[in-house]
Amino acid sequence: DTGVSQDPRHKITKRGQNVTFRCDPISEHNRLYWYRQTLGQGPEFLTYFQNEAQLEKSRLLSDRFSAERPKGSFSTLEIQRTEQGDSAMYLCASGWLNTGELFFGEGSRLTVL
Amino acid sequence: QKEVEQDPGPLSVPEGAIVSLNCTYSNSAFQYFMWYRQYSRKGPELLMYTYSSGNKEDGRFTAQVDKSSKYISLFIRDSQPSDSATYLCATDKGGTSYGKLTFGQGTILTVHP
Numbered sequence: 001d002t003g004v005s006q007d008p009r010h011k012i013t014k015r016g017q018n019v020t021f022r023c024d025p026i027s028e029h030n031r032l033y034w035y036r037q038t039l040g041q042g043p044e045f046l047t048y049f050q051n052e053a054q055l056e057k058s059r060l061l062s063d064r065f066s067a068e069r070p071k072g073s074f075s076t077l078e079i080q081r082t083e084q085g086d087s088a089m090y091l092c093a094s095g096w097l098n099t100g101e102l103f104f105g106e107g108s109r110l111t112v113l
Numbered sequence: 114q115k116e117v118e119q120d121p122g123p124l125s126v127p128e129g130a131i132v133s134l135n136c137t138y139s140n141s142a143f144q145y146f147m148w149y150r151q152y153s154r155k156g157p158e159l160l161m162y163t164y165s166s167g168n169k170e171d172g173r174f175t176a177q178v179d180k181s182s183k184y185i186s187l188f189i190r191d192s193q194p195s196d197s198a199t200y201l202c203a204t205d206k207g208g209t210s211y212g213k214l215t216f217g218q219g220t221i222l223t224v225h226p
Contacts, residue, residue: 004156033212040121042201042216043157056213091156093212100145100205100212104156 004105006092012111013082020078021108025094032075033102034067035091036060043091049075050097082112116140119202119217128226132189136202136217139183143204143215146178148187151199151219160200161187192224 005024013019025032031050035043046065047057051072061067064082069075079086089109093102119136126132134148145164149157161176163169169176177186185202202217 006156031212035214040218042117042119042203042219043214044216045213048212095212098211100147100207100214101159101162102212102214103159104149106156107154109154 004092004094004103006090006105006108008108009106010109010111012113014113015084016081018078018080019082019110020076021090021092021110023075023077023092023105024073025075025092026103028096029094029103030072030097031095032069033093033095034075034077035093035104037089037091037107038087046077079110082110084112086110087112114139115218116143116215117202117204117217119220121218121220123221123223125223125225126192128192128194128224130192130224132187132192132196132222132224134187134189134200134202134220134222136185137183138185138204138215140204140206140215141183142206144207145205146176146185147203147205147214148174148176148185149201149203149216150196151201153198157201194224194226197223 033048034046037043049069089107093104095102148161151157166180173190175188199219201219203214
């Protein structure tokens with residue numbers, strides 16, 4: 001296993017468009033997390049899944065954001081009607097059930113013009 | 114006030130120096146403490162993961178946790194130019210919140226030859 005992979009690595013879009021990011025976690029991990037990181041700041045928790053169940057969503061995750069993890073494997077994060085404030089690095093991480101030891105992907109950088 | 118405070122630096126040291134990076138936290142519920150290294154435009158990479166107060170050593174890296182003063186540190190011995198990166202401290206409450214990490218802002222470190 002080569003680690004957590006994310007796609008695309010960089011997405012440039014116009015305000016109002018929808019974007020979707022994909023994350024493939026480390027296969028033996030049963031938890032998958034999404035974080036957002038803006039320039040000069042540490043990552044902030046958005047949401048996480050245990051297998052296919054979405055267990056918690058941060059208040060940072062507005063109604064325009066939706067995350068799924070069908071079949072408990074890969075996950076997608078969709079942002080509808082993007083705004084310039086959505087410009088950030090979206091990081092995916094995976095880990096085992098009873099540990100906070102997370103392994104992050106390289107991130108998907110979003111630029112909203 | 115943020116739950117985890119970290120001096121953003123930047124910190125510049127000569128090769129071979131001992132580097133000390135620090136964070137403070139305010140929430141006594143935090144039980145697990147981590148240090149991540151993040152190179153420019155890359156995802157965070159886990160360096161150290163600790164639970165209790167005390168020291169944990171791994172090669173040139175030593176993580177120190179003092180729960181009584183809510184202070185966490187990372188020491189890098191014999192620093193190398195390849196250590197130049199942003200260092201992020203992170204905390205975790207554990208239990209049902211495993212993996213819901215709270216990060217510091219990150220400290221930018223430059224090790225010059």
